[in-house]
Amino acid sequence: MVGIDKINFYTPNTYIDLEELAKHRGVDPAKFTIGIGQSKMSVPPISQDTVSMAANAAYPLLTENDLNNIDLIVVGTETGVDESKSVASFIHDLLDIHPFAKSVDLKQACFGATAGLMMAVDFVRLHPDKKALVIGSDISRYGLNSSGEVTQGAGSVAMIVSSNPKIIEIEETSVSMTKSIFDFWRPNYSKTAIVDGKFSNEAYISFFSELWVEYSKRTNLSLEDFSAFCFHLPYTKMGKKALLPILEKEAPKNKDLLLENYQYSTNYSRDIGNIYTGSLYLSFMSLIEHASSSLTATDRIGFFSYGSGAVAEIFTGKLVDGFKDSLLSAEHEKLLTNRIDLSIEDYTTMFTKELSIDSDGNHLFNQDKTDNSIFFFKGTENHQRLYGKN
Known part of the structure; x- marks a missing residue:
């Protein structure tokens, strides 16, 4: 039995209230809160990036045993910090994992963490005495006052994959599908993504429908065999x-x-x-932490992972006995409750702040005053990214 043994998320300490943003933009707030189903949006300070968020998500999970037995680190991201060096290599160093672990990034839009999870599950099945650390970490940006502004966000999810997992066993049968399409993409020369929103929604729904038919055919399972389905959620109405x-x-x-x-x-x-x-794994945590009173061991959970461009997969897992004892519900509630609600002015300033690197690749700064995280980005020196730890 192999699956997710521990799971945690991190999101920056600052957010913008979307009702306030709607009023400022001259839009009916219901368009955001009901139409797409979003209430708040995390906004990262310059001291939080894909690497620091990943480290902040993973750090609370790790025991000495984990540090000594994690032989694989996989980070799924589409907002990496370097065209060559992996986020995973930074994580390996920041978390002080033993030197003989393999560390790589995987990229395919929002599908990267699922590819990493499947890679990790296969690895642990072959090496049942070892563990893997899988992370999905990203900052979603479309620009101020853009059509996609309210579907932005920032955060990271970290999972430890092991034999005899404490939360969910990943079942062996899954079905994936690939089609080369342009529903969402970001060329190397662009700081923000290009989105064909209507086409992307249609592709997401079509992929799920086709995959569900094929999955049902291969497994002979029906919806009656499931207690819940978790979806990749660019916004909360999408999965529905x-x-x-x-x-x-x-x-x-x-x-x-x-x-x-x-x-x-x-x-x-x-x-x-x-x-x-x-996003998909944030959905899973939200499910098991908010519906824990009705979910029980052996309940089957379905997962639909979608990455524009496009690759998608349906896979399943069964909750294990005692899974509720391994949840970090109180910590997550505290994290979200203690965030700072940004004014429109502060949101605009934080969103537009950028590194001003000189010709020698230098720009160091202090941790943002709103940022109370353990790991943070300090800037660059000789073109090298530097990170701090509180």
Whole structure:
């Protein structure tokens, strides 16, 4: 039995309230809070990047045993900090994991962390006495006053994969699909993504529908075999758009259960925003931490991972006995409750602040005064990124 033994998320200490942003933009707040299902959006200070967020998510999980037995570190990201050096190599150093671990990044839009999880599960099945650290970490940016502004966000999810996991066993059968399309992409020369929103929504729904048919055919499983389905959530209404069509012929009791648990799975994303590769696993944490009273061991959870461009996969897992004892619900509630609500002016200033690197590749700065995280980005020296730890 191999699966997720521990799981945690991190998001920056600052956010913008989307009702306030809507009023400032001259938009009906319901368009954001009801139309796409978002309430708050995490906004990272310059001292938080893909590396520091990944370290902040992983650090609370690690025991001495983990540090000595993690032989694989995989980071899924589409907002890496270097065109060559992996985020995982920074993480290996910052977390002081033993020197003989393999450390790599995987990139395919929002699918990267799922590719990493599957790689890690296969690795541990071959090496049952070893563990793997899988991280999805990203900053989603489309620009101020852009059409995608309210589907931005920032955060990271870290998972330890092991034999005899304490949270969920990943089942062996999964189905993936690839089509080369341009629904969302970011050329190397662009700081923000290019999005065909309508086409992207259609592709997401189509991929889920096709994969569900194929998955059902290969496994002979139906929706009655599932207690919940977790989705990649660029915004919280997206997964529901894909789920509803396959629920049309379901018995009311099963339909109601899946829709109720879907709502539980959206709570964290609603208050954090789109975190790209970590989004699906943020959904999973939201589900098991908010619906824990109704979920029990052996309940099957479905996962739909989608990365524009496009690659998607349906896979499943079964909750294990005692999974509730390994959840970090109180820590997550504290993290979200203690965040700072930015004014529109502060949001604009924080969003537009950039590194001003001189010809020698230098720009060092102090940790942002709002940033209370353990790991933080300090700037560059001789073109090398530097990180601090509190």
